[in-house]
Amino acid sequence: MVLSVFTLVLGLAACTGCAIELFKKRLIRWVENQPWRSRMIPLQQNMMLNFGYSRSTTCDEAVVIDCYCFTIAICSHHLLMxxxxxxVALLGWDAAGSRGQFLFCAGALGDLAFTLYDALQITLRTFFSNTFRCLGVQLPVKFFVVMVCLHHALSLMLTVPMLLYYSSMSALHAIMCSLLFAGGTCYLLGCYKFTLDTQNSQWDFLQYKAIVLVQFMTIWLTRACVWVSQSVAAMIVFYTEGDAPFLCVGLMGGVLMTFFNMLMLIDSTKAAIKWLPKQMPKQSICPKVGCAEREFKPSSKPANEILRRVQLASATLAE
Incomplete structure (x- = not known):
């Protein structure tokens, strides 16, 4: 049973990787022709720098666009899963029926398939970049630590065992659904946010602030409230059942995921503090920004012509 599940996951991982790469290539061709491309690139570069990418790497616009499109692809997958x-997350295991249970297992295995593919390609690009140049540019070790060690570890360690032995646990349903939903929606909104013209469009500026608020609330709800309450509930179940292996592995993976969630909470909070009080940049009346005075142009009329008109006006008044 376990062997067949792992074989299925490996097959799904290969299919998922191919599908995401194909989807990414289509997205790249589309993004290249968009008018907001130039606005997106600096913001995407900053995000990549935060994940440890070097400045020399982010100077290559093709790499930046590739990363942007890959983010859209994986977040679309997260949202679909x-x-x-x-x-099952909304109705419960029994109330969802056989169809809901099948969908839950399919979604969980689909997420595991992506996780396996992503962890593998990140590892190869981080430590064996010369051999696997076809996968993309070399990734920084910081990115490997954040994504593979902190983010993917819990899924890799516990998805299959939980489906086999604790598939009806409500904490499992809440955690998986909420975290995937948060990851999918927040980063997709973030990708859209990067296309907005916050300097010249008040509507885009308001959209940007609204997205920051939605991201802040969603991340705090899912990665703080739901995560803490439901992970503790799961640990209590393992402890009550006397299931030491699940308790130990759950604690290990839970701590790693908690560190990742803390990074997301800090990032969303910083963005909210920066953007929510921010005012729309005022448009300059003068065509040249910072222009304080207009250029003075002397009259082109000769002085004698001006004098003649003054004399004519005086004579008229005298009459």
């Missing part, structure tokens, strides 16, 4: 998990 969260939809599959939703019936």
């Amino acid at each position: 969260s939809i599959a998990l939703a019936p």
Whole structure:
């Protein structure tokens, strides 16, 4: 049973990787022709720098666009998997029925398939970049630590065992659905946010602030409230059942995921502090920004012509 599940996951991982790469290539061709491309690139570069990318790497616009499109692809996958998990997460294992249970297992295995593919390609690009140049540029070790060690570890360690032994646990349903939904929606909104013209459009500026607020609330709700309450509930179940292996592995993976969630909470909070009080940049009346005075141009009329008109006006008044 376990061997067949792992074989299925490996096959799904290969299919998922191919699908995401194909989707990414289509996205790249589309993004290249968009008018907001130049606005997106600096913001995407900053995000990549935060994940440890070097400045020399982010100077290559092709690499930046590739990363941007890959983010859209994986977040779309996250959102799709969260939809599959939703019936069980909202209704419960028994109430969702056989169809809901099938969708939950399919969504969980689909997420695991992506996690396996992503962890593998990140590892190869980080430590064996010369051999696997076809996968993309070399990734920084910081990115490997954040994504593989902190983010993917819990899924890699516990998804299959939880489906086999604790598939009806409500904490599992809430955690998986909420985190995938948060990851999918927040980063997709973030990708859209990077296309907005906050300097010249008040509507875009308001959209940007609204997205920051939605991201802040969603991340705090899912990665703080839901995560803490439901992970503790899961640990209590393991402890009550006397299931030491699940308790130990759960604690290990839970601590790693908690560190990742803290990074997301800090990032969203910083963005909220920066953007929510911010005012729309005022448009300059003068065509040249910072212009304090207009250029003075002397009259082109000769002085004698001006004098003649003054004399004519005086004579008229005298009459």
